Amino acid sequence: MTQDARPHPAAQLAASLPLGRDPASVRRRVEAMERLLEGMIEVPGMNRKVGLDFILGLVPVIGDVIAAGLGAYIVWEARNLGMSKMQLLRMGGRVGFDTALGLIPFVGDAADFFYRSNTRSLKTIKRHLDRYHPATVTIER
Numbered sequence: 001m002t003q004d005a006r007p008h009p010a011a012q013l014a015a016s017l018p019l020g021r022d023p024a025s026v027r028r029r030v031e032a033m034e035r036l037l038e039g040m041i042e043v044p045g046m047n048r049k050v051g052l053d054f055i056l057g058l059v060p061v062i063g064d065v066i067a068a069g070l071g072a073y074i075v076w077e078a079r080n081l082g083m084s085k086m087q088l089l090r091m092g093g094r095v096g097f098d099t100a101l102g103l104i105p106f107v108g109d110a111a112d113f114f115y116r117s118n119t120r121s122l123k124t125i126k127r128h129l130d131r132y133h134p135a136t137v138t139i140e141r
Contacts, residue, residue: 023081023133027126030077034122037070050113057102057112064102067112071095074121083128091121 007015017032018025039049052070056063075091094117101115102108129136 021080023129024136026077026081027129027136027138030074030122030125033070033074033077034118037067037118038116039119048113053098053116053118054109054112057109060105061103064099064108067102068095068099071098071118071121074118074125078121078125078128081125081128081133083125087124087128091124094120 017029036051037053038051040051042049053067056067072092072095075088075095078091079088098111098115098117101111104111
């Protein structure tokens with residue numbers, strides 16, 4: 001393959017994600033979405049990662065709405081796993097809180113840097129999967 005014909009890393013990631021509805025496939029998709037939203041780029045000198053959620057938050061209103069939609073996707077995947085309504089409400093509340101903060105100029109940008117609603121939702125989903133679908137457990141790096 002020539003240098004120009006190499007696929008973009010995001011395209012490679014998308015091509016490698018499973019399309020199935022089984023818990024292992026859902027786990028991989030949700031982990032990839034969280035990585036995209038919260039940990040795509042490391043901020044030099046701060047040892048802190050930011051993702052699409054932070055970047056979209058810099059665009060007033062529209063960016064926050066798009067980020068909320070991507071966060072809602074994680075909640076939708078959790079719903080498909082059969083998680084309890086209370087867990088879904090908590091995750092939805094996190095996305096709503098993150099979106100509401102994001103609508104406030106400057107405060108929302110700082111909140112996106114420090115408050116990671118999608119990471120918290122991923123932890124909730126992982127706990128559910130580890131308990132009810134132990135075959136999906138992966139070794140963390």
